[in-house]
Each structure stands twice: as C-alpha cells, then as structure tokens.
Amino acid sequence: MAGFPHKKEFPVSRVRRYLEPGPIVLVSSRWRGRSNIMTLGWHTILEFSPSLVGLMISGGNHSFDMIRSSGECVINLPTTALTDTVVGIGNTTGARIDKFAEFGLTAEQATRVDAPAIRECHAAFECRLHEDALVDRYNFFIFEVVAAHAAPEPEYPETLHYTGDGVFMVAGEIVDRRALFRPEMLD
Template identity: 70%
Template sequence: MSRKVDVPVSDVRRFLEPGPVVLVSSADRGDTDIMTMGWLTVMEFTPSLVGCIISSANHSFGLIRRSKACVINLPTADLIDTVVGIGNTTGAEIDKFAHFGLTAEPAVHVAAPLIAECHANFECRLVDGCLIDKYNFFIFEVVKAQAAARPKHPETLHYLGGGAFMVSGRIISRRSKFRPEML
C-alpha cells in the first residue's frame, strides 16, 4: 500500500460518496422539476427507506416539501451531459423536461413524473420530515420501484466532486460466500 497523505476534510466526499448520481423529479400545483443529486443513503430495507439532503435554495425543495413525494430516477452514464445540465439550471426558470428532451411519464402512487430515459424509477413518499427544518434532511419510503430488465448492471455515474465523475465498473460476485439471510 502506498504512503498516505493528508487530504482536506472538505474532500472526504470523494471517498465516501460512491453511490450513484440520481435525478429527482417532483411536482406540485402544476409545476414540475428535476434536480441532480449526488448523495443519498439507504436507511432501511423493509420498508424501503431512503434519506437525502435537499437544499432549501433548490427549486425542488418546496415542491417536494409541499407534495411530500418525489421520484428518484437512476440515469446511466450516457446521460452525463444531461445530468450536469440539470444540475446547473433551475426549474424556477425553465421546464427541465422540455429543455433537456426528457420524457415525463405518470407515476402510479405519486404526482411526480417518472423520467422514461432513466434505467430505474423509485416512487417515494415522505415518511419523516422531522429533520427538514434543521438539516434539510428528507426521509422517504419507496412505494414503487421499477427498473429496465437489461442491462442487469447498468453503467451508473458516481460524483467525486470538482466536476469529476466515476462510471461504475466491473462486477465482482461473492454470492457463494454469503449466508442466505444476508443476501
């Protein structure tokens, strides 16, 4: 192993945020939005709970807070320019679906639209808002999940900070080494 060097604590996200970048779609009172999110956390498996921080300065914040719902959409690496473009614009000024040529499809359980071009879509309802006022932290329950049948392991984007992304790589299976109840 190579010698370790000190890194600024502000850069730890390069090491700790390996999860995929997602596009969060929302809707309220006839207004829709999409935001790029580089961090979220799975909090529980059953029910499926996901936590994330949404800045109160973000247009989506108000839409999601009022509607108490959103869709977490999983883009693939081929959408990288769209992902960056969405992150660099505000839904307060443009219709991001139209501007970026994305297809809004109706969800089953929430008012927020699905993004058809994404590999997977997770319809979410706010189940706990106790940390919103203090930390802008939302806790959602995934109430419906759907994903494309192929590819089984899509190339997803992972934000490293500073405008750099990593694309998911090769798959290494160790399934045979797991206890069945741990899979």
C-alpha cells in the same frame, strides 16, 4: 439514445440493489401543475421494509419547496447515456426553465404518486415523505419508496457516481463474492 429503457415493476424492498452503490440520481417532483428535476448525490438506504431512503436536498434548490409541499418525489436512475443531461440539470434552476423541455426528457406518469418519472432513466423509485424531523436542521428527508420500476437489461447499468469538482466515476467491473457470505446475509 436508441429507444427508452423498458422498465418493469421491481420489488420496493430491493431498491438497495440500485441505490446502495451510490449513483447520482435525478429527483423529479410536481407541485401546482409544474414539474421539476434536480441532480442529487447525497442519499442513503435506511431500511428494507418499509423501503426507506434518506435524501439530503439543499434548501437552495427550487425542488426543495415543491417536494416538501407535495410530500412526494420520484428518484430516477440515469446512466452514462445521460451524462451531459445530468450535468445540465445540476447547473440550471427550475425557477427559470422547464427542465423536461430544456433537456428533451419525457415525463412519464408514475403509478402511486403525482410526481412524474423520467422515461429515459434506467429505473424510477416513487416516493412519499415518511419523516421530516430533520428537514429544518439538516435538509434531510426520509421517504418511503411506494413503487419501483427498473429495466431488467442491462443487469448492471453504467451509473454515474459523483466525486465533486466536475468529475464522475462510472460503474465498473462486477465482482461476485456470494460464496463467501453466510446465507442469511444474502438478499
């Protein structure tokens, strides 16, 4: 890819802008000096303020213990420039390889957590564990986004949306219906 996305600070209360459309994300973590990355499609926004996001992280992932022990992660937003990287990360395990090195990604120091951000991604949402009541039964973590950075351009990045079975849908046309909304329903 030609250069890195130039991320700027972004309001944590507005991360729904990027996550509500349902993209595949890359979740990075760090624990005891080692870093890892996993591909994840099972997430949802839960609240604007505090900025809460729910992530289902399967217990079979090497990242699971790293994220639970550190209580932190960064949710990184990849675009079509990283399609094969997203697949590669999802098909390998951090138990055997250093994913940053293996996939030529750049670990970027985050601002509020120790887990690294991924420079090549369009946006990075730094998260601290907020609630683990459903982790044992459902592997469902609730994180608070404590800092957010996003590239202002392109305004609507070509995010990847996983349908299963090796097939992705790419973010398409933008449809503006602001005129039909009650004012209090708009951001």
